Amino acid sequence: MIEPELLGRSLGQVLPAVAGALGVDLPGAAAARALLGLPAAERVCVVLVDGLGHTNLSQRSGHAPFLRSLLLDSAPLTTTFPSTTATAMGTFGTGLPPGRTAMLGYTVRDPATGRLGNLVSWTDLPPAETWQPERSVLGRLADAGVRVLSVGPARFEGSGLTRAALSGATYRPAESLDQRVDVVARELRRPGVAYLYWGDVDKVGHHAGCDSWEWGDALEALDAQLARLARLLPSGTLLLVTADHGMVDVDPSLRWDVAGTPALAEGVALVAGEPRALHLHLDPAAEAADVVRRWQDVLGDGAVVRTREEAVATGWFGVVAHRVRPVIGDVVVATTGRVTVVDSRTQTPASLGLVGVHGSLTRQEMLVPCLVTQV
CATH class of the missing domain: 3.40.720.10 (Alkaline Phosphatase, subunit A)
Incomplete structure (x- = not known):
């Protein structure tokens, strides 16, 4: 890595x-x-x-x-x-760095609306000049x-x-x-x-x-x-x-679906990012440390799982502006090898079937x- x-x-x-x-x-x-x-x-x-x-x-x-x-x-x-x-x-x-631009993945959660926006098609997001000034x-x-x-x-x-x-x-x-x-x-x-x-x-x-x-x-x-x-x-x-x-x-046998894996879905309100780099936005009652522990138990050495604070402190996003901090997931996941993690509740069948991927x-x-x- x-x-x-x-x-x-x-x-x-x-x-x-x-x-x-x-x-x-x-x-x-x-x-x-x-x-x-x-x-x-x-x-x-x-x-x-x-x-x-x-x-x-x-x-x-x-x-x-x-x-x-x-x-x-x-x-x-x-x-x-x-x-x-x-x-x-x-x-x-x-x-x-991404911590200044708020350009943090294929999809991101808009803190103002709680909705999932797409930074490539620029859908369900504020004007570009507002999001990235x-x-x-x-x-x-x-x-x-x-x-x-x-x-x-x-x-x-x-x-x-x-x-x-x-x-x-x-x-x-x-x-x-x-x-x-x-x-x-x-x-x-x-x-x-x-x-x-x-x-x-x-x-x-x-x-x-x-x-x-x-x-x-x-x-x-x-x-x-x-x-x-x-x-x-x-x-x-x-x-x-x-x-x-x-x-x-990717290796299809190493693909996890949050929607079909209770240990991954528990406490997670919204999955942003992409199958190789995920931002997990949690339910208000969920503890980030508990989610990290469950995801690491399920994925093992197939991923590096960190809390937002750990990912920021490690420097994954560079210096993080105050306005950008809530765009980062409460938990951040980077997969290893040929592992992917998807969420069939929000991703299209076409995106789930991609052969070549990136993000990690x-x-x-x-x-x-x-x-x-x-x-």
């Missing part, structure tokens, strides 16, 4: 380091640039590949000759806990006069997650990866920063598994387009490829690549 290194080589340092490479004097930018070893540049392209863990890439690097050539001289970053898109994107975009690094770069672009699918323009993590950038919609590559290469003829997102590796991993041939094909397609991007970018452009999290393939503290989920080249 690898705990987040939120002040070390971590995903939250990427955009501050980019600011430092551009010579923009944002707080922490120079230190982040030194930490990641970025050269000075007038043009920077940051590519975030959803679900491309450092270990996943290393194990399947035969499918990715371009990325493999950058992998040899690289060192990975740690992502957030939970190691999931909404949480990681909040930290990537703001440079701040911190200014993004891209926004601060734009404030400093840097030309900042974000390239992704049209449906993400103005979405809650985009506004929470990446506000301030000019959005350029493009659907296919080759279209996104073309947009970035064209836009970076002028100095500035372009951020490119690609989600198909994660999508294939969820449905077919990260050990599948389909995942290898998705990696090959990505690699070919990133190699093309490196050829098209103007000379001197800094290209940085990273990811939000890695992935593990294993090496495969927590380490993400930091691949850098100046073309």
